[in-house]
Amino acid sequence: KVYLVSFRSVTNAVLCALKILENFKYLFPKVESEFQRLQIGIASGTPVTDQEEIFHESVTKAYQMAEFVKDQIVITTAVKAQYENENRNAIIDPVCIRVLTPNEEIFLGALLSFARKHWNGPKFNIGLMSKMLGYSRSQLYRKIRKLTGKAPNTFIREYRLNKALELLRHQKGNISEIAFESGFSSAPYFTKCFQSTFHILPSKFIQLVK
Incomplete structure (x- = not known):
C-alpha cells in the first residue's frame, strides 16, 4: 500500500x-x-x-x-x-x-523517465539505457547499483514485473498476453520471475483480486 x-x-x-x-x-x-x-x-x-x-x-x-x-x-x-x-x-x-545528492536526484528522474518510455519494448536493455542516459555500461551499473541496490538487469526485470502486476490487478488480459505485453519472451519464464519476486503465482494473484 x-x-x-x-x-x-x-x-x-x-x-x-x-x-x-x-x-x-x-x-x-x-x-x-x-x-x-x-x-x-x-x-x-x-x-x-x-x-x-x-x-x-x-x-x-x-x-x-x-x-x-x-x-x-x-x-x-x-x-x-x-x-x-x-x-x-x-x-x-x-x-x-x-x-x-542533486546529481542522484537528476539521475533517478532520467532513469525512470527512460523506463516509463521503454519498459515493454524490446530495446529496454542496458545497451540502449547506457546510450540514452549518456553513461558507459560500467558507470551505469555502478550508479544503478548504488541508488537501487540492484544490478541493471534486475532493475529492468522488476520494473517490468511491477507493471505486469498492475495489468493483472486491473484484468487487462490473460497471463500470456500480459507476459508478452510486459516484455517477457515466454509465459513460463514470466510466471517463474513473478513468483520469485512476489511470492505468489500470477494465476493465484488473479484469483485474489477478482
Missing part, C-alpha cells in the same frame, strides 16, 4: 518517518521479516506548478525515492537543508536517513 501524507514543517515529516521506522516491526508481528517492507520518501516543494495536481512534483519525487531507492528513509538535499535550518543546523544522521 502507498500512503501520501503532508506536513506543515520538514521537521515533523522527518521525525514522523523515524518514529514509523522505529515501530514498524511491531505493527505486523505475525508477518515474516522477509516480507515486511517499509520505504519512505520525503520531498518538499510549492503547492502549485505547471502540472495539474497539487504538489505534483514533490509527490512524484517522494514516490520515486520510496519506490526505487534502496534505503528505508530517503530525502532530498532541499529537505535536508530545510530540516537543518529549522533545527539550528542539527545534522541528519546518515545511518538512519539517506540524503540524495
Whole structure:
C-alpha cells in the first residue's frame, strides 16, 4: 500500500518517518521479516506548478525515492537543508536517513523517465539505457547499483514485473498476453520471475483480486 501524507514543517515529516521506522516491526508481528517492507520518501516543494495536481512534483519525487531507492528513509538535499535550518543546523544522521545528492536526484528522474518510455519494448536493455542516459555500461551499473541496490538487469526485470502486476490487478488480459505485453519472451519464464519476486503465482494473484 502507498500512503501520501503532508506536513506543515520538514521537521515533523522527518521525525514522523523515524518514529514509523522505529515501530514498524511491531505493527505486523505475525508477518515474516522477509516480507515486511517499509520505504519512505520525503520531498518538499510549492503547492502549485505547471502540472495539474497539487504538489505534483514533490509527490512524484517522494514516490520515486520510496519506490526505487534502496534505503528505508530517503530525502532530498532541499529537505535536508530545510530540516537543518529549522533545527539550528542539527545534522541528519546518515545511518538512519539517506540524503540524495542533486546529481542522484537528476539521475533517478532520467532513469525512470527512460523506463516509463521503454519498459515493454524490446530495446529496454542496458545497451540502449547506457546510450540514452549518456553513461558507459560500467558507470551505469555502478550508479544503478548504488541508488537501487540492484544490478541493471534486475532493475529492468522488476520494473517490468511491477507493471505486469498492475495489468493483472486491473484484468487487462490473460497471463500470456500480459507476459508478452510486459516484455517477457515466454509465459513460463514470466510466471517463474513473478513468483520469485512476489511470492505468489500470477494465476493465484488473479484469483485474489477478482
